[in-house]
Amino acid sequence: MKIDHWLKENTFHHGSYWDFRHMVDAKERQDLSISLCIPTLNEEKTIGKEVVIFKSELMSRYPLLDEIAVIDSGSTDNTREVASSFGADVYLASDILPEAGEKRGKGENLWKAIHQLKGDIIVYVDADIKNIHPRFAYGLVAPLIYRQEIKYVKAFYDRPLAFSTGIRPSGGGRVTEILVRPLFSLFFPELTAIIQPLSGEYAVRREVLEAIPFPIGYGVETSHLMDVYKRWGLEAFGQTDLDQRVHRNQPTRDLGKMSFGIIQTFLSRIKSLGMVPDLPDLNSTLRQFQSRDGTFEQVEYEIVEEERPPMIEIPAYQKKFGRHL
Amino acid sequence: MAVKMTKVINELPGLRKAAEQVRDILLANVVMMGEIPAPTFKEENRIRFLHDRFSESGLQDCSVDEVGNGFGVLPGEEGGDHVLLIAHADTIFDEKVDHTVSIQSEWITGPGVGDNSLGMAVLATLPMLMKQVDFKPRSNMILMGASRSLGRGDLEGLRFFLENNRLPIRCAVCMEGVQLGRLSYSSLGMLRGEIHVRVPEMYDWTRLGAAGAIVMLNDVINRINQIRLPKRPKTSIVLGSIRGGTSFNTIATNSVLRFEIRSESADVVRSIHEQIEDAISEISSETNADVKLDILARRKPGGIGFRHPMVRCAREIMRAMDVEPRIAPSTSELSALIDHKIPAITLGISTGDQLNQLNERVRITPMFSGVAQLMGILKAVDGGLCDED
Known part of the structure; x- marks a missing residue:
């Protein structure tokens, strides 16, 4: 019943937020600042359009965003130059908190953004969205502006297919439906209500972001949901239907790597939460197989889900933002 | 007249700078316009987007007529007569075609970006730009996204408007995304x-x-x-x-x-x-x-002459912006205006290539000259420099 209630009260559609003027007024009344963070790695083909669309619609025309930042993992193409030429603030992840060292992974960029960006709310949007539209930011930020008790808003995307009845399954991608939702069903049944737990677009209040650890790899989204749920409960979440998202489709082998990282994070979380106390040490090598000239051979991938501590524990952050544990 | 024209010419660098300052809005309009499929006879969604832009900009009488043309009126300080600004909304691309538009450092690419998403985007951006440079025209400006122009459409949208319109129209400017330097004033x-x-x-x-x-x-x-x-x-x-x-x-x-x-x-x-x-x-x-x-x-063939003040002003403005005028007769919107004896020209906004192909693209930097040229011509028209004696 709680899930039904939450789905009804905390699931939104971006189309409800058509009145930008009203949204900006509400934001200004609360004296909120909002930062958009786009984590990148070799995204020169799509980054220009993303920056242009967000800057035009949500800064120049309606001042909803206070900054648009690209946090780059060291692209070898022109991602940083293109983003900068269209007016984004561009940062190399390794230049942020250099004393904390450098790790590679999207989660690293998201974590460092908390220190670099100034917003009370940070909205994260992936850089590989072909059909980018302002809704990818305002649809996620709006519930935080209008509902004080909501702290973390996740995107989901409806995938309209032809169905003969009025009911059609609505859900996430392959990894969500095969891995994450079954795991949540076993250990965190209420979190199954989040339709796309792995979507890369979400808006979060700083007070939450600074308080949760960040796996730097594939497990960042899953661990966020578990940590926020444990500390603030299902009521802290919202989710917004952003209609369609067009992006590169990943091959099954890559989804295997992703799943491997997510399981690592998931298991280490349930262990630290005391839900499965006797977990053995886990192997960090993923083995996949391929055939060459009629014989099969192993392909090994070393995937270690490292984790960054809550940003509030970092002295430089405490100093910059005047925050303390 | 010479003094007034000099004033317009002197303002051109400022107009170009102003166009650069709204770069993100202009480019976003090209992208958002271009990603809405608009094959001839199916322009409704693109026109609705234009209509929303007009409404948000505070234009008056924002409306869509019965053949799908979209309008907004920027009232002049004196009113009375009207200047008509037109961009055709339709493209040659079927709605099933992938309409994704992409932006690189100097190019914007996608089906129909030059013909005529850019023209429509300029129309959508114009009210904001005019506000920014504090251009308060004396004449009313009618901004029109024309439906059913291409191919079998046979200019039906514009013809419908001209046949049913009761407002006195002094002259018209048609906007095409490409090519910058195009100056058409006669119809074949x-x-x-x-x-x-x-x-x-x-x-x-x-x-x-x-x-x-x-x-x-x-x-x-x-x-x-x-x-x-x-x-x-x-x-x-x-x-x-x-x-x-x-x-x-x-x-x-x-x-x-x-x-x-x-x-x-x-x-x-x-x-x-x-x-x-x-x-x-x-x-x-x-x-x-x-x-x-x-x-x-x-x-029908016809049009105004090479020495018509409107053409002369356009040539002077282009040359002042280092844009070489390329005189070419037109068979597009211009001919419907000529049929109604309305002096009119067609201008291009930027340079581009691979036209009418899926990877059609236009250059970003020349757009600002193209927009400044348009604004200059509007100032000249509004200042009475383009009227025949």
Whole structure:
């Protein structure tokens, strides 16, 4: 019943937020600042359009965003130059908190953004969205502006297919439906209500972001949901239907790597939460197989889900933002 | 007049700078406009987007008429007469085509970005730009996204407006995304048609030969090529596209040729039309196939002259911006305006290539000159510099 209630009260559609003027007024009344963070790695083909669309619609025309930042993992193409030429603030992840060292992974960029960006709310949007539209930011930020008790808003995307009845399954991608939702069903049944737990677009209040650890790899989204749920409960979440998202489709082998990282994070979380106390040490090598000239051979991938501590524990952050544990 | 024109010329660098300052809004408008499919007769969504932009900009009388044209009016300080600004909304691309637009450092790429997402985007951005440079026109400015312009649309949107409009229109400026430097002020005589060859189901191949619809259409093309075209008045026949048949090994039972006759003289257009009709009748009777000519559009030649003040102003402004005017007659919106005796010109906004292909692209930097040129011409028009004595 709680899930039904939450789905009804905390699931939104971006189309409800058509009145930008009203949204900006509400934001200004609360004296909120909002930062958009786009984590990148070799995204020169799509980054220009993303920056242009967000800057035009949500800064120049309606001042909803206070900054648009690209946090780059060291692209070898022109991602940083293109983003900068269209007016984004561009940062190399390794230049942020250099004393904390450098790790590679999207989660690293998201974590460092908390220190670099100034917003009370940070909205994260992936850089590989072909059909980018302002809704990818305002649809996620709006519930935080209008509902004080909501702290973390996740995107989901409806995938309209032809169905003969009025009911059609609505859900996430392959990894969500095969891995994450079954795991949540076993250990965190209420979190199954989040339709796309792995979507890369979400808006979060700083007070939450600074308080949760960040796996730097594939497990960042899953661990966020578990940590926020444990500390603030299902009521802290919202989710917004952003209609369609067009992006590169990943091959099954890559989804295997992703799943491997997510399981690592998931298991280490349930262990630290005391839900499965006797977990053995886990192997960090993923083995996949391929055939060459009629014989099969192993392909090994070393995937270690490292984790960054809550940003509030970092002295430089405490100093910059005047925050303390 | 010279002093006033000098004033406009002196303002051009500032206008270009102002256009650069709204770069993100202009580019976002190109992207958002371009990603809404708008094949001819299905422009509603693109026009709705334009309409929303007009409403948000505070234009008056924002509306969509019964043939799908979108309007917004920027009221002039004195009012009375009207200047009409037009961009056609439709494209040649089917709605099933992937309309994703991408932006690189210097290019914006996607189907229809030059023809005519950029023209529409300029229309959508213009009210904000005018506010930014504090340009308060004396005349009312009617901003119009025209529906049903291309191909079979045959300028239906603009014609509908001109036939039903009661407002006095002093002059008009049509905007095309490409090419910067384009200056059209006259319309060619034109006739656009399709020739359909259909072989009946019960065709007697043994008696009449197994040539098929493609070979018959080839005969039609050979006859068209034999038509002698005069050097003066300038005349051409464009064979635009051809399609027919279904596979490698089946004799084609249908084929279609799309063509356009263009000439400075209406009489020459008429004469070529008659010769094509004769050729078709002859081939039809020789082969027993059904060969038909569908006329889709006609234009009468006409327009204002090279020395018309509006053309002269446009040339001066272009030259001041280091844009070489390329004079070319038009068969687009201009001709409908000419039919209604409204002085009008067509301008291009930027440079581009791969036009009418899926990877059509336009350059970003020249757009600002193109927009400044347009604003300069509007200032000249509004200041009375483009009126004939």
